[in-house]
Amino acid sequence: MKFNKGKCRVLHLGRNNPMHQYTSGVDLLGSSTAEKDLGVLVDNKLSMSQQCALVAKAANGILGCMQKSLANRSREVILLLYSALVRPHLEFCVQFWAPQFKKARELLERVQRRATKMIKRLEHLSCMRKG
CATH class of the missing domain: 1.10.150 (DNA polymerase; domain 1)
Incomplete structure (x- = not known):
């Protein structure tokens, strides 16, 4: 099974996060302010x-x-x-x-x-x- 880079996102946590850009191989990964995992939505401030x-x-x-x-x-x-x-x-x-x-x-x-x-x-x- 191949890794799907299109579904991979970076969730930057914390107030003083420098928001680095991350890559997977040569592809740049997108960032997100909130992500849903196992049915629970988590945002970058960990507020529910x-x-x-x-x-x-x-x-x-x-x-x-x-x-x-x-x-x-x-x-x-x-x-x-x-x-x-x-x-x-x-x-x-x-x-x-x-x-x-x-x-x-x-x-x-x-x-x-x-x-x-x-x-x-x-x-x-x-x-x-x-x-």
């Missing part, structure tokens, strides 16, 4: 904000499909679908990309509140504020 945004977008998309297509919004049905379809997105490699900033955590919590609003008899919980 973009990863949180992607996860929230995917989870919200699934919740939107659930909201449009479900006739029965009983607690059992919503919890089963949430556990099977949404939670895997929120929990995939979370040990690695654990949200560091309050803004990112709130973004993921908004997804969970949206799921709570979908359940009949639990709509009032999503409106309550933490004390």
Whole structure:
């Protein structure tokens, strides 16, 4: 199997990185500000904000499909679908990309509140504020 130089990118990490140009043989390797590996997006600042945004977008998309297509919004049905379809997105490699900033955590919590609003008899919980 040949090494595919076209798929190889350099991710420069750190604030004072001199951004050296790297080559593979005679070919110059391209640089990137963010790369996805094993489903996790890592940027050059090692911030996981973009990863949180992607996860929230995917989870919200699934919740939107659930909201449009479900006739029965009983607690059992919503919890089963949430556990099977949404939670895997929120929990995939979370040990690695654990949200560091309050803004990112709130973004993921908004997804969970949206799921709570979908359940009949639990709509009032999503409106309550933490004390």
